[in-house]
Amino acid sequence: MFDPMPNVTNREEKDPASNFKNTEFAVRAYRDIAGFDASVYFYRGFYRKPYMIPDDLNNTTKITFHYPKLSVYGASLQGRALDGVLSFEAGYYDSRQDRKGIDYTVPNSQTKFLVGYQRQLWEDFTVGLQYFTEYMHDYAEYKKAQPGGLPKDRRTGQIATVRLTQLLMHQTMKLSLFSFYSTSEGDYLINPEIKYNFSDNIWAAIGANIFGGGERWSQFGQLDKNDNVYLQLRYEF
Missing domain, CATH: 2.20.50 (Outer Surface Protein A; domain 2)
Structure with a gap:
């Protein structure tokens, strides 16, 4: 895996505090709409991927990995169409610790979309196609905050x-x-x-x-x- 600071070996991982305020919460509601399975969902918790915090960008001697706060608002739709199964998904990833995109140690908020299609072309042969895209919000602020020497998304x-x-x-x-x-x-x-x-x-x-x-x-x-x-x-x- 790519490591932008491979020479820094002093590292620690900081998990979120175990308290009521940090309790993860998820809910989903669904129903049939014109033959399509429709769902809306919400999640409040933390990013699953840890992000690094160097102690000093100019002379890094220690890296702390943390899990930023996250909320997700999403919706999906799936049903038969075009002689196959068509599906759509969309979600807004709300980076609650840095909604302005000015902290390079916290990911920016994003909007993500997914469209999929599956069809059986002949007996026992199935084709599945998906296209996924994600859009980063406050990108200008992200570029300004990102330290030099680190790859930019x-x-x-x-x-x-x-x-x-x-x-x-x-x-x-x-x-x-x-x-x-x-x-x-x-x-x-x-x-x-x-x-x-x-x-x-x-x-x-x-x-x-x-x-x-x-x-x-x-x-x-x-x-x-x-x-x-x-x-x-x-x-x-």
């Missing part, structure tokens, strides 16, 4: 996803190809896999994760040297 980011699935041998074998491609960063992940069900309880799979493109700090580009092949064997009861 883009105002907008986009990721396209493709999933191809073919079932064979009376649906006991599954061939799949799952791929991410960032149209904004140019990096990618390709995941081919073959899975075989020996019985209702035993299955095995072999696949690979192939990373590349982008920059050494981008989501998949930072894993460019971490290509791998895996083998799974599972017994379920």
Whole structure:
């Protein structure tokens, strides 16, 4: 994983205090609207990814990782359309600790969108497509606050996803190809896999994760040297 300060080894992680004010809370409401499953949801808590606070930007000797406060307001819609299944999702990520975007140790608020489509083209062959985009608010303030020498995120980011699935041998074998491609960063992940069900309880799979493109700090580009092949064997009861 990309580390902007690899020489600083004195590090600590600061979890949110365990008190009533920091209690995580989530709620979801849903109903059917004209054959579509519609939902609205709300979350109040913290970012799951820790963000770093250097003790001194000019001569950093210690880094503290913290979890900034976060609220999420979202909505989704899914139903049959265009001979397949169409889905939409949108969410506003409210960065409660820094709504003006002037603190480089706290992420800016963002708006995120996702549109997806899945369809069976022929017997036992399914195509799934998704397009995700995120927009950073207060981007001018973000650029001013970001210290020199650290990589800057883009105002907008986009990721396209493709999933191809073919079932064979009376649906006991599954061939799949799952791929991410960032149209904004140019990096990618390709995941081919073959899975075989020996019985209702035993299955095995072999696949690979192939990373590349982008920059050494981008989501998949930072894993460019971490290509791998895996083998799974599972017994379920």
